[in-house]
Amino acid sequence: MKGHLLPDSVAAFSAVVKDRLQVAGLATPALDARMIIMRATGLTHEELIARSGTSVAPEARVQIMGMVRRREEGEPLSRMFGEREFYGRLFTLNSGTLDPRADTETLVDAGLRVLREQPHQAWRIADLGTGSGAVIITVLAEMPEAGGVGTDLCITALKAARVNALRHKVANRLELIEGSWFETLSGAFDLIVSNPPYIASGAIALLPREVRLHDPHRALDGGPDGLSAYRAIAEGVCRHLRIGGHLCVEIGEGQEGAVGAIMRGGGLRPARRHPPVTADLSGTPRVLTFVNA
16 A cells, blocks of 8 residues: 555544454454454554544554554564453563463463462462463452462563563462472462463464564473473472462363373372362363362
């Protein structure tokens, strides 16, 4: 599209953007178009409707078309905008962080359920492979009495987690440490949570381009069978989980039996007072909960 052929009004621009994204085969072209135009113009959804005849400023047109080209190539809006909504809060992302999915909110739900059914106390929580910090920051924001530690091998990811901890006012209760799994942790925890890499190495090439090309492979690659991270967690978990404490881990589709066997081999047992398996919104088993009995 040449500059002089671009539409003028918000409504016309929205229609053109939606059509381009639809031709590109994207799943939600109308939603994506609306989000792009809102981002470039600063208009809310309500203003987008009420001011549909308003002209789009030249600088906003350039910004819109640049984002349209990036979206046509498969770049997620969250990567363009540098943030993602998770559990009702916005989290900053960067090149070192996984883009948190709605499925991972199931991990937060499972962890909160464990804490809320325990006696009132100053819970201590660890998040292994914290990335943007979305999981542990959400748990701490929901549980003002809790404190925690998040570990990650990637310094870049930890930078995003620090920004998010400040943004959501939990930085004084969260320690962020560079390290792999338990290697830099000390002491015992009431709850350990993790959304580890669980995609088999050979299956990464089959992932949607939004994931394959834009999420860090280190946060996706679970080794030849997708289970390497769970073995590493099982090896050290009982040394860092108090007796009666719980581990909640996110799993991939079809991994329930294998991960359960790995954790039992590490000395844990399926949770008894809490659901040992929590399904996501699609009904797929997504989180397993274990207890150090």
